[in-house]
Amino acid sequence: MDEIIKLENIEKHFGSVYANKDINLTIKRGDVHSIVGENGAGKSTLMNILYGMIRPDSGSIYYDGEKIEIKSPHDAIARGIGMVHQHFMLVPSFTVMENIVLGLPPRGEKIWRPENFRPEITKIMEDFGLEVDLNAKIQDISVGIKQRVEILKILYRGAKVIILDEPTAILTPQETQELFSTIRLLIKNDHTVIFISHKLKEVMEISDKISALRDGVLVNTVNRDDVTAKDVAYMMIGRELEPLQKTLEDGEKEVSLKITDLKAANDGHVAIEDISFCLHKGEVVGVAGVEGNGQSTLVDAIVGAQGTGGGTIVFEGEDITGCSIAERMQKGIAHIPEDRMTEGLALPLSAEKNLILGIHNKEPIKRRGRLNWKEAEKISEELIKSYSVKIKSRKEAVANLSGGNMQKIVVARELNREPKIVVACQPTRGVDIGSSKYIRECLLDVKKKGGSVLLVSADLDEILELSDRIVVMYDGKISGVLDAREATEERLGELMFGRG
């Protein structure tokens, strides 16, 4: 039997929205089959149905030609379907070995001894080139290794079909390459891989077949060799996407923000140290680095959410090191926080109430000591229109919006203040391609108008696409500063690991 998995007429809706509509998909044994689509296109839902996390409203699933019913992940694993989630499901204080065997029934022995499983696990590690120190604790290993542990975990449970949900989102370019060699070994050993991503470059590199989902509908399934990246992008978003126009300018420019010897601690640990760099007017400076190397602390120190332990931050010639968040906002610093759900928006409140946040205590919204909702209506209607936010009305709670539209609300709110500096953290994470492009254009627009942008992103493509200069952070320090012209992914990757 050539087909290992066949999905027939799968449908699932949440509320009034269809996440999956009449999906028919066949996956061949031994293929790397990519599922691409923008955020909210229904990729994750479809995979969660296959893995038994969600029950479909209708439709059937065939495994090896036999119709099966997957009621829970337990059933899926028993059938040989395993999934590595975007967010790892590991116990930090346990060792790698304990995590791999956790939850398996004891085989005969009275006492649970993870050690007994060692030989088998070692064999799998050798077969698939998944090297991991089995005695290390999860909390001490890097993200890339954790992902390997997750793959080991499902392989040990006998998975033949492996679903990887956005596996490269958290990896450096080097780690991605390592993951790809693992995938190739999996295929060689008669496994099947379902690869979920919206990064076209990676999809084109690793896949045999590509299926695109759009608005819950399966657009098409194609052979990788028959298409170009542009075709796949078209399948995903249903229209052409023109590349961004970035202009690099030379010559001395005025300094907007100057950071000198900045040091800050987080929970008593030094999080950043010896940070010195400048942000010029009309410039986008990218901050690259593996997440957790001090970027968040740096951002919090710049916007004023965190105290500093030394060094100065000078904005347009004025020392603002001791200023509050509100004072810095007043002076013209805007902040697009890393996580729109927990840091950027008041989710249960209306779009209108979210859009006036930050300007609510000034004219024209505040008039004679009270809120002028007429003015708020005008401003929010304008913003919703000019940022083309998809929303029923300005009174709708932002919690009901998709990720891209939520982010547009945050960006609209921050840029509406016409800031001189925009500190943008992961501005397009989890945002669909169309909105991502729009948000990036907005940031370039700030630059064009003479403002400056500090772009912190885990997405190297984004950094390379937008930045004039790139600051790389490693272990709380700056490991290198590159001009956009000399920056390559390889060079950045080295600096991200502190090898300069």
Next chain:
Amino acid sequence: MKKQKMISTIMIAVFVIVCALGISIIMLLIAHKDVVLAFSKLAQGAVGNKMNFARTVRMMAPLIMLALTFSVALRGQMFNAGGQGQFYLGAVCATAVSLLFPNLPGWLLIILGIIAGMAGGMLWALIPAVLKVRFRCSEVVTTLMFNYIAVYFTEFLVRVPFYVPGAVGESGSTANIPEGVSLTTLVKGSELTTEIIFALVVTAIVWYWSRWMVSGYETEVVGVNAVAARYTGVNVKNRQLLAMAISGAIAGAGGALEIIGVFHRFVIDFAPSVGFDGIVVSLMAGNSFPLIPVTAFFLSCLQSGAKTMEMFGKVPRSLVDVMIGVIIVVVTVKRLPFVVKGTKRAVKENKES
């Protein structure tokens, strides 16, 4: 949108009431009681005649005040379980003002009493609030514990500085406040005074604050997402302190009004469950200020009618406590069945169109 939200809030309130009645009916049936008789007596006791109705409305006032206390604090993500203590502090402060300056004119003593009551309640709420924002002490625990301190502290005040020798003092009460310090009675012979109007005015003011004032809006954002509020320049701690200060002041004013309007003297622990009942009223109203008087009316109907039900309906009045218990269980259920059904229907309509 707004209208829909309001409708769903009302629907939830109705559902809660239906559940409470339903379960009580089942209990009565199991106990072989006459359901119709019990409820008709309950209704009669609550709204059956002018005097009963006046009593019910009179009982609404402190419920409204203490429900506002809880709701306002919750707006700023503060769980103020200490309305009871703040209420007693307000009551004792108002009493003290009148007893200490008996020669001042009555109208001035009323104003001063209410102001003193607000100050007392505010202080009692601000101590846990400061502990919370400064040292992250859980305000749930501290406000709750402050209730006990308030009961014993007011008892100390009654027994020592304001002690009047004789039966009154021994029974745990202060002397009466001067005659002139009282509110106008609305229904002759009842305890219903302009206190209820005060309570409704306070509701309106709080509603205005939450909707139109900058600080009200900021408090709402803080309550929903403090991090987002902070990142957009809102002083979160300040807003939480403000919410607690307003909250405590309302409870204190509620206590002061009870003394001035009804009791005319401070009796130790004179309304032992009012703080808790206020929380129930607030939860039933589901974060909506204008709905508080409505849910307060419902609860005071139950409490006001309970006695009549016991006397003539042959059902113990603790049934009302059971109903209140059921209400609490139901309001804390987040996913009410008809809400889910509503979305299913919406989907169906969507499919067909």
